[in-house]
Amino acid sequence: xxxxxxxxxxxxxxxxxxxxxxxxxxxxxxxxxxxxxxxxxxxxxxxxxxxxxxxxxxxxxxxxxxxxxxxxxxxxxxxxxxxxxxxxxxxxxxxxxxxxxxxxxxxxxxxxxxxxxxxxxxxxxxxxxxxxxxxxxxxxxxxxxxxxxxxxxxxxxxxxxxxxxxxxxxxxxxxxxxxxxxxxxxxxxxxxxxxxxxxxxxxxxxxxxxxxxxxxxxxxxxxxxxxxxxxxxxxxxxxxxxxxxxxxxxxxxxxxxxxxxxxxxxxxxxxxxxxxxxxxxxxxxxxxxxxxxxxxxxxxxxxxxxxxxxxxxxxxxxxxxxxxxxxxxxxxxxxxxxxxxxxxxxxxxxx
Ligand code: AOF
Ligand code: ZN
Numbered sequence: 001x002x003x004x005x006x007x008x009x010x011x012x013x014x015x016x017x018x019x020x021x022x023x024x025x026x027x028x029x030x031x032x033x034x035x036x037x038x039x040x041x042x043x044x045x046x047x048x049x050x051x052x053x054x055x056x057x058x059x060x061x062x063x064x065x066x067x068x069x070x071x072x073x074x075x076x077x078x079x080x081x082x083x084x085x086x087x088x089x090x091x092x093x094x095x096x097x098x099x100x101x102x103x104x105x106x107x108x109x110x111x112x113x114x115x116x117x118x119x120x121x122x123x124x125x126x127x128x129x130x131x132x133x134x135x136x137x138x139x140x141x142x143x144x145x146x147x148x149x150x151x152x153x154x155x156x157x158x159x160x161x162x163x164x165x166x167x168x169x170x171x172x173x174x175x176x177x178x179x180x181x182x183x184x185x186x187x188x189x190x191x192x193x194x195x196x197x198x199x200x201x202x203x204x205x206x207x208x209x210x211x212x213x214x215x216x217x218x219x220x221x222x223x224x225x226x227x228x229x230x231x232x233x234x235x236x237x238x239x240x241x242x243x244x245x246x247x248x249x250x251x252x253x254x255x256x257x258x259x260x261x262x263x264x265x266x267x268x269x270x271x272x273x274x275x276x277x278x279x280x281x282x283x284x285x286x287x288x289x290x291x292x293x294x295x296x297x298x299x300x301x302x303x304x305x306x307x308x309x310x311x312x313x314x315x316x317x318x319x320x321x322x323x324x325x326x327x328x329x330x331x332x333x334x335x336x337x338x339x340x341x342x343x344x345x346x347x348x349x350x351x
Pocket of ligand 1: 017018019020021022036037041042043044045046066067068069072073074075078096098101
């Protein structure tokens with residue numbers, strides 16, 4: 001199943017809004033076929049793995065990271081393919097709560113195939129956390145907040161000059177993460193100080209380029225900014241409710257789409273309604289604080305760089321006051337080193 005999870009990850013950035021799924025066909029203790037859902041609309045993982053196994057699938061065990069689908073969608077049901085292939089047993093990591101696809105394991109059992117569920121369930125659910133969240137909560141996107149901090153937990157030095165804290169390897173990883181999101185967002189403060197491009201410039205190209213979003217209530221994003229200058233090539237949206245009509249008109253003329261909404265809950269809802277299932281937020285301190293305070297952060301990704309910024313530096317969580325609604329306790333989902341930087345992915349404890 002761990003191998004199936006590795007295969008599933010090959011669909012990173014290519015399967016959304018579908019989940020990433022991997023499958024391994026095992027016969028007499030030997031892997032005879034591997035597959036994964038490589039592209040939205042394309043063959044499902046089981047079908048790819050069964051095709052690779054060919055006749056060797058008869059009597060085999062199939063490990064699959066998501067419950068096989070029972071529906072005729074863009075492709076025929078995976079359960080039918082498994083039944084036709086004559087497999088003996090199907091081992092499933094996690095259930096597919098998608099109402100369209102649901103019912104796979106029951107159909108397999110009815111066909112006399114043994115089914116085991118829950119093997120590596122946690123890892124499989126984590127892999128598709130935004131997909132599973134979208135099925136549970138249509139009111140807002142799944143929010144990943146990514147921050148690069150100094151070893152003393154600051155975002156910027158005392159003089160507020162822009163400087164890179166993390167190294168090359170960590171920055172490449174951020175680009176890989178962007179490819180797995182539907183939209184990448186910053187607050188207007190960060191947009192003004194960093195003039196970011198917010199594109200995916202490293203790693204595999206996502207099937208759909210993530211939309212670039214600026215939380216910019218008063219429409220202060222300059223027409224000369226990188227974001228606005230490239231808005232006709234890469235979708236760029238501004239979320240806000242108090243844009244002066246002249247700047248609104250000029251931004252729209254430059255290709256920017258405006259999402260009028262006031263207050264974070266309504267703004268998140270507007271993004272979800274506009275098709276953003278997974279929102280990656282990259283700062284700055286004010287937007288991060290508002291999202292944390294509202295309890296809207298599902299995953300917190302901290303890249304900690306070995307840089308000491310000292311007194312007067314901008315604390316990453318300086319605007320989050322205790323009791324505001326930010327989860328206090330977090331659990332560690334993953335911890336990895338990128339060069340000299342340490343990446344930790346956290347989730348609110350109990351979520
Ligand atoms: C599987 N194996 O590899 C995947 C599954 O849009 P469609 O027709 O391709 O169907 C997508 C739905 O099927 C998706 O939302 C999810 O519920 C399930 N995905 N199921 O058996 C796979 N990718
Ligand atoms: Zn399927």
